[in-house]
Amino acid sequence: MLEPELQNLCETLATQAQTASRALVTASTQQKDAWLLASAEAIERQRDPIRAANDTDVSAARRTDMSAANIDRLTLTPARLRAMAEGLRQVAALPDPIGEIREDAVRPNGLRVQKIGVPLGVIFFLYESRPNVTVDAGGLCVKAGNAVILRGGKEATHSNRALHAILQRELATAGLPTDAVQLVPTLDRAAVGLLLKMDDRIDLVIPRGGESLIRRVAAEATMPVLKHYQGNCHVYVDERADLSMAERIILNGKCQRPGVCNATESLLVHAAIAGEFLPKLVASLRTAGVEIRGCPQTVERIPEATLATDADYAAEFLGLILSVKVVTGLPEALEHIRRFGSKHTDAIVTADAATAREFVAKVDSAAVVVNASTRFNDGFEIGLGAEIGISTDKFHARGPCGLRELTSYKYILTGNGQIRV
């Protein structure tokens, strides 16, 4: 596409989104929930055309060098279609954060001060080639009163278009603006750069996917960015840990779903229990197919382990590799996490309450976990109902971001003639 044409296209997208977002501010909860439920039904009803569109994408992807894991994520199985519909129904069941009264007080002069939830406005959402995310993100953004501009991975184009068409049709039926959910209609990557400069019409960008994409978005965007770069999640096993609990927690964190951001990537073991714990743990990890990269003390105890480099300690493997370090105690563990961690999720296994408290206080991560798997840093698991992503920043929302994290608030001051004296 020629540059002026592309500029026009992006401006139209952003302007339409802004107009839609203004109408959404006063859309009723009923209207939004009716849309969510009708979309869920339509997705189930139209599973055949959706799967046909998805087949086109999957067949094309098989002819490229896409990994088996990514082809799996691209594929809409019957179970995934059901899960998508179910996800929309769950969002419909969540309380509406818009209009929600978050604070309500009367000042000594009789002025009533209320703080109520309002939408952010327009959200630009970039994501990987997982067509179910089109539906999840659309549902969450609109329930929180925001218009969303979706830009999915190019490999999922046909699937995304089929799903997006359903969401738009149902928006019209529910009496909501159809531009509440728009899909960037071109694959031209320059469109992303243009949209990232439109901070007069786009209020927030949420990039998901590889670290390099996220870094590019954060560098180029003129509006706020909700993001995390990496999840290099640690488990520290203290000398006073229940070692069989520690083993279960590490196996779960590493192996239950190794490709996600809250998977465990690095293990720190107190020297006092390393001799007893490591050989037993590694036997289980070996069975699960996990490769160990460790410090000299680890390698001494585990002959099959290779020596870890600093790059290994900094790595988010997203696969069956675990970096291991034997430490002299909590201070060294904290120092290691500060140096190599990504402020996402870090866990301690200990039976000692004081050690747990110190770990919790001193680890500066979005979620700090005591005696449980790092995999629990997730919107659904902590009770948000659903999530659009996880933030490792401290400004605005931190950790898993659900409906409420996609909103802002305003103050309503109601009086009967009060003036300042």
Next chain:
Amino acid sequence: MLEPELQNLCETLATQAQTASRALVTASTQQKDAWLLASAEAIERQRDPIRAANDTDVSAARRTDMSAANIDRLTLTPARLRAMAEGLRQVAALPDPIGEIREDAVRPNGLRVQKIGVPLGVIFFLYESRPNVTVDAGGLCVKAGNAVILRGGKEATHSNRALHAILQRELATAGLPTDAVQLVPTLDRAAVGLLLKMDDRIDLVIPRGGESLIRRVAAEATMPVLKHYQGNCHVYVDERADLSMAERIILNGKCQRPGVCNATESLLVHAAIAGEFLPKLVASLRTAGVEIRGCPQTVERIPEATLATDADYAAEFLGLILSVKVVTGLPEALEHIRRFGSKHTDAIVTADAATAREFVAKVDSAAVVVNASTRFNDGFEIGLGAEIGISTDKFHARGPCGLRELTSYKYILTGNGQIRV
């Protein structure tokens, strides 16, 4: 200063602030409050050297073209010194937002999910030549667990240094890191540009002062910015308003302190009551010395009024000028506010609850006021105890920002061996 020297100086400032902020994370409430109270006492005890330093600044300012209003702001009177000390004591009395448990729930699997307040980290605060702000900002930032780098207006240099020396001395006495409150030691403006690029060590910048300074900071900063550009605050007087209440609210909003961001700048009057209301209102405004710039209908009724341009409707006068427009009803008032407003504070005077509700729902401003003065959009007035500024953005905090708005949170997940299934 040579560029490499300046770069070194700024890096040292930022690194020292970061180190101090890490120690502040675990500082006790007691320690922070002891510092606030001791600083208050020291300011009162050392009023003579402080006033001597301030005299140097004021004498120098008198030899420049600084306005009388600004010289007044620069001057530390005995009453202002007392108010500064009193402000610190009030912050000491406020609850500590750090460690505060904001949510606490147990999931069906027994995992306890807590959300607790944590500091943002390092704040870079730029402000006008008002030495009392040095003390207010230092107190708020440190109580919220943050290290702060202060950069006040150059005209207040001697006053700021004297006050900063007291705050630092008392930090040492309280066992807190003295780098928790630092003053940029050079007047070289290039230092600001360098600090705005240090997002690896500075977590937030808060610029206060003229719009051009704030725009420059927002454009250059690589970290988040808490800000508002303007306060072009409207009052809309509905046809069903108590007109004597409306008069009091407008006089208060315009005249009580015309130079501040929540002063009323623009009046919208329903056509049905304009004939009755405007002449009476303008008689009072005339007594108060207020100049009127109005639409043709206003000028018809008020012969002394001049015709308002679009620039007048967009202006934040910060002085005794009021723009006035007669409108056909709520839709035109809303449209005018959308076009010319700054999303800061807008008020309606009406006795009709439905009209008030519609105004509140459709005006997209940080504070929407019903039947009270726009001057109430203020941290102290709404019950925050104190404020560091007012935000018109929707990301992170909106409206008046007090202690809690200077913090973030983290999740603490506590289990007894839970794993994901």
